Amino acid sequence: MNTMVKVSDIVPAAEAHAPEHGTKVVARDVNVYYGEKRALFDVSLDIPARSVMALIGPSGCGKSTFLRCLNRMNDTIPIARVTGRIEIDGRDIHSADLDVVQLRANVGMVFQKPNPFPKSIYENVAYGPRIHGLARSKSELDGVVESSLRRAGLWEEVKDRLGDSGTGLSGGQQQRLCIARAIAVSPEVILMDEPCSALDPIATAKIEELMDELRENYTIVIVTHSMQQAARVSQRTAFFHLGILVETGPTEKIFTNPSDKKTQDYITGRFG
Amino acid sequence: MMVMQEHTAKAFDADLQDLSRMVAEMGGLAEKQIADSIDALTKRDSVRAERVIAADLAIDNLQREIEDRSVLTIARRQPMAVDLRQIVSALRIANDLERIGDLAKNIAKRVLPITTEFHPQKLIRGVEHMSALVLAQLKQVLDSYASHDVEKAMAVWNGDEEVDAICTSLFRELLTYMMEDPRHITFCIHLMFSAKNIERMGDHATNIAETVYFMVQGRPITDERPKGDTLAALAAEH
Numbered sequence: 224m225n226t227m228v229k230v231s232d233i234v235p236a237a238e239a240h241a242p243e244h245g246t247k248v249v250a251r252d253v254n255v256y257y258g259e260k261r262a263l264f265d266v267s268l269d270i271p272a273r274s275v276m277a278l279i280g281p282s283g284c285g286k287s288t289f290l291r292c293l294n295r296m297n298d299t300i301p302i303a304r305v306t307g308r309i310e311i312d313g314r315d316i317h318s319a320d321l322d323v324v325q326l327r328a329n330v331g332m333v334f335q336k337p338n339p340f341p342k343s344i345y346e347n348v349a350y351g352p353r354i355h356g357l358a359r360s361k362s363e364l365d366g367v368v369e370s371s372l373r374r375a376g377l378w379e380e381v382k383d384r385l386g387d388s389g390t391g392l393s394g395g396q397q398q399r400l401c402i403a404r405a406i407a408v409s410p411e412v413i414l415m416d417e418p419c420s421a422l423d424p425i426a427t428a429k430i431e432e433l434m435d436e437l438r439e440n441y442t443i444v445i446v447t448h449s450m451q452q453a454a455r456v457s458q459r460t461a462f463f464h465l466g467i468l469v470e471t472g473p474t475e476k477i478f479t480n481p482s483d484k485k486t487q488d489y490i491t492g493r494f495g
Numbered sequence: 496m497m498v499m500q501e502h503t504a505k506a507f508d509a510d511l512q513d514l515s516r517m518v519a520e521m522g523g524l525a526e527k528q529i530a531d532s533i534d535a536l537t538k539r540d541s542v543r544a545e546r547v548i549a550a551d552l553a554i555d556n557l558q559r560e561i562e563d564r565s566v567l568t569i570a571r572r573q574p575m576a577v578d579l580r581q582i583v584s585a586l587r588i589a590n591d592l593e594r595i596g597d598l599a600k601n602i603a604k605r606v607l608p609i610t611t612e613f614h615p616q617k618l619i620r621g622v623e624h625m626s627a628l629v630l631a632q633l634k635q636v637l638d639s640y641a642s643h644d645v646e647k648a649m650a651v652w653n654g655d656e657e658v659d660a661i662c663t664s665l666f667r668e669l670l671t672y673m674m675e676d677p678r679h680i681t682f683c684i685h686l687m688f689s690a691k692n693i694e695r696m697g698d699h700a701t702n703i704a705e706t707v708y709f710m711v712q713g714r715p716i717t718d719e720r721p722k723g724d725t726l727a728a729l730a731a732e733h
Contacts, residue, residue: 451573478575480713490575492507493500 242271247412247442248293253307255288255297262288265307266468268461275434275443277457277474279450281494284463286446290414293444294330295323311412328355331405335417337397339389339404344381347389347400348372351408367407375403376433395426402433406441413437415445419452431456450490454478462486499577510568511578514561514585515641518592521557522637525592526630528554528599529696533626535606536689537619547603554596561589577713584710588640591699591706595633598692598699605685618668618686625661626693632658632700639707648707651700652716658697665690 248270255263263285270276278286288297295316297303309316316326328351339347348368351357358364368385372378377399381392389400398418405413415434419427434443434456447453453460454474461471462483470483481487488494502508528547535544565582568574574582632651639647669683669690708716 450575454575479579481576487576488500491578492502492504492572492575494503 242269242274244272244274246270247272247311248444249308249310249313250289250292251308253289253292253305253309255285255292255306256304257300258302262466263292264466266463268468268471270442270444271459272442273438273440274458275438275445275456277453277460278444278446278463279448279453279460279489280463280469281489282448285466286461286463287416288466289463289468290416290444290446293412293414294327294332296327296332298323328408329410330412330414331408331410332414332416333398333401333405333418335420337394337401337421339392339397339400341388341390343386344372344389344392344400345385348403348407351404355408357408371403371407372400374406374437375399376429376436377403393426395422395429398422398426398430399433402430402437406437410441412442412444415443417446417448420448427452450478462489464489504572507568507572507574507578510564510572511581514564514568514582517557517561517564518585518588519637519641521554521561521589521592522633522640524550524554524557525595525599526633526637528596529626529630529633529693532599532602532606533623533693535603536609537623539606539609539614541607544603544606548600551596551600554593558589558593561585577710580710580713584640584706587706588703591702595696595699598696602689602692605689609682609685614682615672618665618672618683621661621665621668622686622690622693625658625665625690628654628658628661629693629697629700632697633703636700636703636707640703640710643707643711645708645711648704648711649716652704652708655697655701658694662690662694 246269248268250266250268250270253263253266254261266285266289268289278290280286291297292305292309293311293316295305297305305317311326311330314321340350342350345368348371349358349364352364352367358367369378369382372381377396380396381387381400389397392400398421402413402418419430422430431452434445437443438458445453445456457474459471460474460477462469462477462481462485464485470477470481470486472482476482477486478490481490528550531543531550532547534540535547565586568582569579572578632654635647636651638644639651666687669687673680673683705716
């Protein structure tokens with residue numbers, strides 16, 4: 224594997240210009256092994272702050288694995304081993320004095336299938352702020368719940384039935400509830416793993432619209448199988464293949480004129 | 496030419512091939528229209544001129560077909576990158592070819608009023624020479640489109656200079672004829688417009704060269720295009 228060319232080596236200098244709001248996440252030479260199997264090969268990627276970064280690639284290419292590195296979700300898999308360096312705001316997320324619970328509050332995650340707690344809508348959102356001690360009083364907690372639901376674009380639809388069960392909502396509403404739940408603990412980075420794959424086109428459009436609003440305040444990293452979605456919502460795109468980061472760049476370039484033939488073959492539906 | 500792997504969805508390849516084929520067919524028709532209109536002009540053959548005028552409809556119809564097929568393919572396949580550029584290019588080239596067809600039709604229309612005795616061979620040769628150049632340019636640029644050959648497209652792009660230069664010298668010559676004898680003015684004006692039409696066809700061939708470059712490279716040509724056209728400077732002189 225010594226012959227592997229790192230993306231950081233081949234990205235032209237013009238590409239390396241400073242992003243508008245600085246770089247939020249820096250990953251260097253990240254490798255992931257599941258037991259003997261190597262899932263990621265020396266991935267180095269900068270994720271700019273307050274923007275949407277899309278990770279694309281065929282199934283099993285390592286994009287979700289990489290996403291899960293960013294809040295150390297791979298720690299929960301016994302056979303997984305991660306090497307390399309990941310920094311958020313310049314801080315190494317693997318350092319010994321880092322509280323992984325705090326990290327996961329700071330780096331929220333939304334999954335493919337909406338997974339609200341089997342509790343009321345209110346409790347779904349209030350749970351995080353309460354256990355992290357982010358609200359001192361009931362009224363303050365009410366405020367956090369309302370503002371989170373508002374930012375997730377769900378408030379108007381649920382404000383009169385906050386006591387109803389979260390699982391009784393529609394799929395799209397459940398997913399926005401999960402986003403509200405992630406937002407409630409004031410994260411800076413939100414990871415989304417195919418957040419719309421279980422949703423209909425209208426619910427998908429609402430989540431995409433939401434992402435566009437959220438990126439004013441948050442750094443969003445989304446894994447998606449829909450090329451069109453990646454093209455619509457992201458400012459930068461990274462293409463993974465067989466555990467290697469093949470190409471990364473501005474989304475408009477990746478989808479109109481990618482540099483790498485593999486990227487082109489994948490996005491135009493010529494793969495394999 | 497870049498070797499392009501087939502799409503997983505084979506029907507998508509068929510859609511793109513159909514588009515290329517229709518553009519090629521339209522290009523062939525446009526070439527024929529140019530040759531026929533110039534032939535009608537030099538021989539003052541009004542029957543052939545009428546035929547050119549009637550044949551323009553086929554080019555217009557093909558353009559509409561290319562537009563319909565492009566819109567349908569975009570809606571159906573959501574093309575990306577090189578595929579998207581290929582479809583956009585087909586639309587653009589069809590547009591240029593349709594304009595070329597119109598210009599040929601316009602030359603054919605001018606054949607009918609030119610029935611005077613005055614018909615200097617030297618001028619006719621000039622127009623013929625110019626149209627031969629433009630035809631060669633169009634043929635080459637259509638080849639470059641079919642074979643995705645950027646170098647060939649660039650050669651066309653750089654070759655427009657000569658056409659412009661001939662048009663300018665023709666203009667100069669026509670002016671002297673008109674100053675010599677006002678009875679020649681009608682003929683000379685028609686010939687001048689015909690020459691200008693041919694020059695514009697050359698511009699459309701250049702446009703197509705730019706489109707081919709964009710289609711293959713994914714970015715526009717950035718060099719400054721050479722200009723042989725000094726009509727503006729000439730107008731200031733007189």
